[in-house]
Amino acid sequence: MVSHDELTRLVALSPGDGLTTALVRRVCARTLGLPALPAEHDGRDGYAVVAEFAEQFSTDVTEISVDQRTRLWKVLGDSTFGVVTQxxxxxxxxxxxxxxxxxxxxxxxxxxxxGPIVWDHTSDPSDVVFNGFLPTVARLRELDALTAEVVRLRGATQHNCRLCKSLRETTALDAGGSETLYGDIEQFEASTQLTDRHKAALRYVDALVWSPAQIDRGVAAGVRAHFSDAQAIELTFDVMRNASNKIAVALGGDAPRVEHGTEQYLLDVDGQTVFT
Structure with missing residues (x-):
């Protein structure tokens, strides 16, 4: 299970003087219509370029332009990846x-x-997220592999991550996954192959991606009808884990590893991606 301490560590990350952290938290929350993460400062003194990028990141990462990306790198330099992780x-x-x-x-x-936040000014957000939080989520095993893969692929299409769309998890394939089944994810409501359980999960994915401040009661009821509490929690964290693809998409680093077709990988017991 993902511990509360895992999220607490993410909340406490505030590199450097904490001003950029405050800025992106304020902008992302305002864009989503959700309460902002705590911050050390009010964020008023942030960069306009960073604020614009953060707003687009939250609204629809697929619409970040080359010009926005170029201007962000110009302003932030070597700290760009860490700030986008923030x-x-x-x-x-x-x-x-x-x-x-x-x-x-x-x-x-x-x-x-x-309790009181002990602000972390020294840890690299990228290290905490990619080497700590994401593998912790990936080690969860309450959800069956096929449902987890269907959820992952929906997130891949919603964020238009070219790398994610080109990958196939082998355990899910062994559990009944196929290109025919996965092809129905795009128009899942009309699918005769995807189960009601899959569809309930996919509606929830879309709600978290597109309308997190207004999650329909019917969507929530669908998840509760098909998933246990532990499975529903894992499903929610899976959507977050999959959404780390927004970082690559935002920075234009989501090119697939193969030029044609798909590549298989195994999500191992340690939560690591092992390409086969």
């Missing part, structure tokens, strides 16, 4: 909280932190 935290931790609240599960996660 945008991911500011963008998706509030979505997770809203999703769990709508589902009525995961009460332990609904507070940002369990």
């Amino acid at each position: 945008m991911y935290i500011a963008d998706f931790v509030p979505r997770v909280r809203a999703g769990l609240e709508a589902l009525g599960v995961g009460a332990d996660y609904l507070g940002w932190v369990t």
